[in-house]
Amino acid sequence: MLPDELKFKLREMIAGAESPREKAIDVMFAIQELQGWMSDEAMVEAAELLGMTPLELEELATFYDYIYRSPVGRYVIKVCDSTVCWLQGHQRVIDYISSRLSIPMGGTSADGLFTLLPVCCIGYCDRAPAMVVNNRVFGNLTPEKIDRVLTQLAEKADFSGSE
Amino acid sequence: MPRLIIDEREIEVPEGTKVIDAAQRLGIVIPRFCYHEALGSVGACRMCAVKFLQGPFKGVQMSCMIDARDGMVVSTTDEEAVLFRKRVIELLMMNHPLDCPVCDEGGQCLLQDETVSGGHGRRRFRGPKRTYRDQYLGPYIKHEMNRCIHCYRCARFYQEFAGYRDLGPLRIGDRMYFGRFSDGSLESPFSGNLVDICPTGVYTDTTARFKLRRWELERSPSLCNQCSLGCNTAANAHHRGVMRVEARFNSEVNGYFLCDAGRFGFSYSNGGTGHRERPLSPRIAGAPASAHAALTAAREALDNIAAKYGPRAIAAAGSHRNSFESQCMLDLICRTRDWRGPVFFWGPEDRRKTLSAVEGLDGEIAVSMREIEKADFVIVVGADPLNEAPMGALALRQAARKNAPVVTIDPRPIFLPCGFEHFPAAPEKIERYLGMLVWKAVEKDAARFGKDAEEFCRYLAAECESCEPPAAMARLSQLLASCSRPAIICGTDVTLQTTPAFAADCVRLLRLAGKQAGLFFLLPGAGSFGSALLSGTDDKTFADLVEDIEAGRVRALVVGESDPFHHYPDRARLESAMSKLELLVAIDYFPSETVRRASFFYPSSTIFETGSTYINQEGRVQFAHPVHCGGVPIRGGEHPPRVYSDLVPGGDHLPAWKALWQIAGTPDKDAGPGGISPEKFIPAALPAFDGLKAGHGYPVDGPRLLTAKAGFQGKWERASADARTGPENPEAFELLMVEWMFGTSEFSAWSDSLDAAAAAPHMSMNSKDAARIGLCDGDTVSVELDGGAFEIVVSVSDRTAEGVLVIPRHHSFEWRKMKDSPARVSAEKIRKI
Numbered sequence A: 001m002l003p004d005e006l007k008f009k010l011r012e013m014i015a016g017a018e019s020p021r022e023k024a025i026d027v028m029f030a031i032q033e034l035q036g037w038m039s040d041e042a043m044v045e046a047a048e049l050l051g052m053t054p055l056e057l058e059e060l061a062t063f064y065d066y067i068y069r070s071p072v073g074r075y076v077i078k079v080c081d082s083t084v085c086w087l088q089g090h091q092r093v094i095d096y097i098s099s100r101l102s103i104p105m106g107g108t109s110a111d112g113l114f115t116l117l118p119v120c121c122i123g124y125c126d127r128a129p130a131m132v133v134n135n136r137v138f139g140n141l142t143p144e145k146i147d148r149v150l151t152q153l154a155e156k157a158d159f160s161g162s163e
Numbered sequence B: 001m002p003r004l005i006i007d008e009r010e011i012e013v014p015e016g017t018k019v020i021d022a023a024q025r026l027g028i029v030i031p032r033f034c035y036h037e038a039l040g041s042v043g044a045c046r047m048c049a050v051k052f053l054q055g056p057f058k059g060v061q062m063s064c065m066i067d068a069r070d071g072m073v074v075s076t077t078d079e080e081a082v083l084f085r086k087r088v089i090e091l092l093m094m095n096h097p098l099d100c101p102v103c104d105e106g107g108q109c110l111l112q113d114e115t116v117s118g119g120h121g122r123r124r125f126r127g128p129k130r131t132y133r134d135q136y137l138g139p140y141i142k143h144e145m146n147r148c149i150h151c152y153r154c155a156r157f158y159q160e161f162a163g164y165r166d167l168g169p170l171r172i173g174d175r176m177y178f179g180r181f182s183d184g185s186l187e188s189p190f191s192g193n194l195v196d197i198c199p200t201g202v203y204t205d206t207t208a209r210f211k212l213r214r215w216e217l218e219r220s221p222s223l224c225n226q227c228s229l230g231c232n233t234a235a236n237a238h239h240r241g242v243m244r245v246e247a248r249f250n251s252e253v254n255g256y257f258l259c260d261a262g263r264f265g266f267s268y269s270n271g272g273t274g275h276r277e278r279p280l281s282p283r284i285a286g287a288p289a290s291a292h293a294a295l296t297a298a299r300e301a302l303d304n305i306a307a308k309y310g311p312r313a314i315a316a317a318g319s320h321r322n323s324f325e326s327q328c329m330l331d332l333i334c335r336t337r338d339w340r341g342p343v344f345f346w347g348p349e350d351r352r353k354t355l356s357a358v359e360g361l362d363g364e365i366a367v368s369m370r371e372i373e374k375a376d377f378v379i380v381v382g383a384d385p386l387n388e389a390p391m392g393a394l395a396l397r398q399a400a401r402k403n404a405p406v407v408t409i410d411p412r413p414i415f416l417p418c419g420f421e422h423f424p425a426a427p428e429k430i431e432r433y434l435g436m437l438v439w440k441a442v443e444k445d446a447a448r449f450g451k452d453a454e455e456f457c458r459y460l461a462a463e464c465e466s467c468e469p470p471a472a473m474a475r476l477s478q479l480l481a482s483c484s485r486p487a488i489i490c491g492t493d494v495t496l497q498t499t500p501a502f503a504a505d506c507v508r509l510l511r512l513a514g515k516q517a518g519l520f521f522l523l524p525g526a527g528s529f530g531s532a533l534l535s536g537t538d539d540k541t542f543a544d545l546v547e548d549i550e551a552g553r554v555r556a557l558v559v560g561e562s563d564p565f566h567h568y569p570d571r572a573r574l575e576s577a578m579s580k581l582e583l584l585v586a587i588d589y590f591p592s593e594t595v596r597r598a599s600f601f602y603p604s605s606t607i608f609e610t611g612s613t614y615i616n617q618e619g620r621v622q623f624a625h626p627v628h629c630g631g632v633p634i635r636g637g638e639h640p641p642r643v644y645s646d647l648v649p650g651g652d653h654l655p656a657w658k659a660l661w662q663i664a665g666t667p668d669k670d671a672g673p674g675g676i677s678p679e680k681f682i683p684a685a686l687p688a689f690d691g692l693k694a695g696h697g698y699p700v701d702g703p704r705l706l707t708a709k710a711g712f713q714g715k716w717e718r719a720s721a722d723a724r725t726g727p728e729n730p731e732a733f734e735l736l737m738v739e740w741m742f743g744t745s746e747f748s749a750w751s752d753s754l755d756a757a758a759a760a761p762h763m764s765m766n767s768k769d770a771a772r773i774g775l776c777d778g779d780t781v782s783v784e785l786d787g788g789a790f791e792i793v794v795s796v797s798d799r800t801a802e803g804v805l806v807i808p809r810h811h812s813f814e815w816r817k818m819k820d821s822p823a824r825v826s827a828e829k830i831r832k833i
């Protein structure tokens, strides 16, 4: 069940749109912000608010890789696997993170802090290899830099660090 | 019209024809997956590549995406195009399992065909294939996602074409999935088309799964006889059982598709396990008898009655289920033997409505389903297309997709798979609303409509004066005024007697206003049009027969493919009348109550076992070819008999018309039992059939039996009079018994395959009415009628008209407790329990 307060906010958001479904992504982001991911129940409720069928919302949710249909860690690390990062050794980045956190690609660390995923080009080609953690982008990745970022994140419950 | 050359052959095609279709006209079938004529082009699969050698396009292009143009020179066999297609099919096959032997699509699979035709014989890809979890999609469709090649046909059919929203494309890349949000029955009653339309084995027909291979089947062009539309089907039989029904293309009728009732509603024809027992053995007083004995004994018994009381003591009843052959035979017998009847209708109301529909339809205004798709404004009056003629709803959706406004005027809380505006209207208000809508659209031109229309115009103007139109009506009238091809779809079930004629007159008025207006009636059953053509002027229906039986005027009743116990609204009265009969002869393929009670029973052949003519609701004559001889199916049936015989087990059935002829005896010696054929007796009953030869002799798209010009019907005067007198007790609710797509028809009652989709019955009523008598949605009530009470769940909606209770004639409960129909029931007779 979505909390009433959130529902109220979502309804307002939807009411402001010309057609409800144009807010579908924003609604899902708002729910994710609070709950971390889109559960089946959340999907059904959100679809109802949007006047869509759960299937129609699922079509969108599963199209975009920033909508999570299974639980993720507090920090979602997305390593770019597009051309330039690939050339610049994205696999080494993935391997390093995997072994540091002991998770495979797609896995979530035991402490529930980190999830590792691939992502398509994020426009950081000039600073490849790059990754995104939640909403922040990190380029020119080296093991040291990754260590720094991950340690900082693990220490700070409320992360607001910079590059 | 563009002329182009494809593979060195020239062809001229209509403007807008895609190159892929132009090639098909030359008999060149270019490989394709995503393209389907009904769904249009998307260019998704890249399989239809051809090479353009000359003209506005050059090089390898998708033939489904390019319109044929003058001067094009196209090669489908060019090396580059062939290689392109070979690579595409290799790519599509990359993830596909290599297990055709265990796939139910094998043998009728487009993917198999295109893989072979594309020349891809050896897999080079060595990586792991992607696999999926399949979903449960309900009783009809089995899901096997691993076989998907991502052509999108299913999603485009399901969502765009048919308008349902619970199946579609999910995920991305090579994880692309076609399915539902979660396991569950598909909501669309057109889901069976997924089986036909998916080029691979992702969706297969659960009812036929793993029972057969395509090449083992006997196949015939057949028809659906479950509603009045007469959709074209291909029937498939195997080892004396009908195994599967598929859609057969007919451009004017059903196009490429079928509804699920039509596709899956054949299991009644197969006796044995998994199906309600079909009576396959002739019976005398309930005991099995030989064919010869049963027919002879029935004939003798009838002769005795005729000798004792005169031939008028024998009556014959048919139904809307009869083929036209059977109806003509009943007609012939009654005429030549002086029996009473035949009656085809249950009550005078049904009869008059169907007759006035048939009379009001002429060749000028009648439209086909295809023309409904092209209409630019559709008014649905007193009709529930999805339930009464499902494919009609699909046609309506196609009109709505091209932005035609759709207006429904009906007492039921109508649902359609498209956008529409609903005006809840009790039956006596339907004409008034329709009149307003049409009058306001044509009013300004009325002066030049001429004498014929004068009175009607005056009447409509007065009606509009007398009451306030519902909000939104004025805007819709304006839209109607500006459209050019409006169509009216009019039902004959819940409407007043006068409504069909009124609707026809409205269409004529729209035509006078310069519009290509069309009319489309929905009739009670597949045989309704035929029975109306044969119903003489005596106005007799089954209701009269009941009186005749009660009064002792009728002592023997012959029923041909008809079950009064299913239809007659007063069961108690029917039972006592039937028990007064000295003789009841039944000929049928359903194990009905009438069959159970018959003194003599003879099994009749189903539409799958005998050639049958049906005339659909637009007057189109069509023929269903037999697909097999019938009998006890080997699969699912019992052990074959252990005695030697040259008879097919359970094969003792005859087309109803033949059985009737034998039972009735042959008064004219020249025409012995063998000497009669539909080719002779059909034209004798209906001269319009002169020169038409049954079966292969009918033109492919069916000639239409319509009068040249019917003119204004002018029955509206009576309508207004009826409406003004009003009911005696205005507080009482009007009970409207209605059809549902699943659960109300006789086919539904005897086909387990349809039962699977039938929802539990509920009674719809208006929210204000419900509040007034203290009922809520979901309450269970007992409704007390003159003949007893029944219990039913209430469904409350403000889309149901006020003052009516809408109840399905569902076979799962006994609703036949009405002394008169239409019945009324006062508020205190409805108790919450």
Ligand code: SF4
Residues within 6 Å of the ligand: B147, B148, B149, B150, B151, B152, B153, B154, B155, B178, B197, B198, B199, B200, B202, B203
């Ligand atoms: S399920 Fe069938 S129709 Fe749908 S995309 Fe896959 S192959 Fe095409």
Ligand code: SF4
Residues within 6 Å of the ligand: B224, B225, B226, B227, B228, B229, B230, B231, B254, B258, B259, B260, B261, B262, B263, B389, B390, B391, B392
């Ligand atoms: S719409 Fe009517 S005729 Fe067509 S398949 Fe369905 S039941 Fe049969």
Ligand code: FES
Residues within 6 Å of the ligand: B031, B032, B033, B034, B035, B042, B043, B044, B045, B046, B047, B048, B049, B062, B063, B064, B065
């Ligand atoms: S059929 Fe032309 S691209 Fe699929």
